[in-house]
Amino acid sequence: MLAVAVGAESDASDRVAPGLPIRVWIEGPDGAIARGFIEALSQDHALIHLIDGLDCEAGVEVSVRLSFDPESPTLGLLARVVSSSSPDAGGECELEWEPGNGRAQLASRLGVTH
Numbered sequence: 001m002l003a004v005a006v007g008a009e010s011d012a013s014d015r016v017a018p019g020l021p022i023r024v025w026i027e028g029p030d031g032a033i034a035r036g037f038i039e040a041l042s043q044d045h046a047l048i049h050l051i052d053g054l055d056c057e058a059g060v061e062v063s064v065r066l067s068f069d070p071e072s073p074t075l076g077l078l079a080r081v082v083s084s085s086s087p088d089a090g091g092e093c094e095l096e097w098e099p100g101n102g103r104a105q106l107a108s109r110l111g112v113t114h
Contacts, residue, residue, distance in 0.1 A: 023067040024048050025074075026093065028056050036093065038066070043097070043107045046079070050091035056081045064095065068109060075109065077102040 022038035026048070034054035040047040046064075056062060060081045065074040079095035097103055 020069065025065040026054055026079075026095075027063040028054060029060060029062070030055075034093070039092070041110070043103065043110055043112050045082070045097065046095045048093045048095065050084075050093055053086075054081075054084050054091070054093050056084055056093075058083055061098065062095070066106075075102055075105055077106060 022041065024036045024038055024046075026034045026036070028034070032053070032055065034050055035052050036048040036050040038046055039049050054062075058081055062079055062081060064077045064079050066077065067074045078098040078101050080098060082094040082096050084093040085091045097106065
């Protein structure tokens, strides 16, 4: 499963490890951690295929770590849950990035210029 950068204005291949999925860890307000992989990623949103549970309702703020490359540090962001479905049914989670913390680094990783 490979990530698709949406809205990138230049080639992001030098910022994302080619052929590797972007791994994700989502920490809910109760401290529980869900794991998954990015299905679609933009500077505003992410669609994540969940490997294990995320018990969060829409509107809940979560902490997120993205791993673009296993050899590089992860990127931390805050997000709001837009929607989430059970991982037992091939669950997905849609997130909307919160302003500030990490957004500029994410835009850089995606090759977005302003």
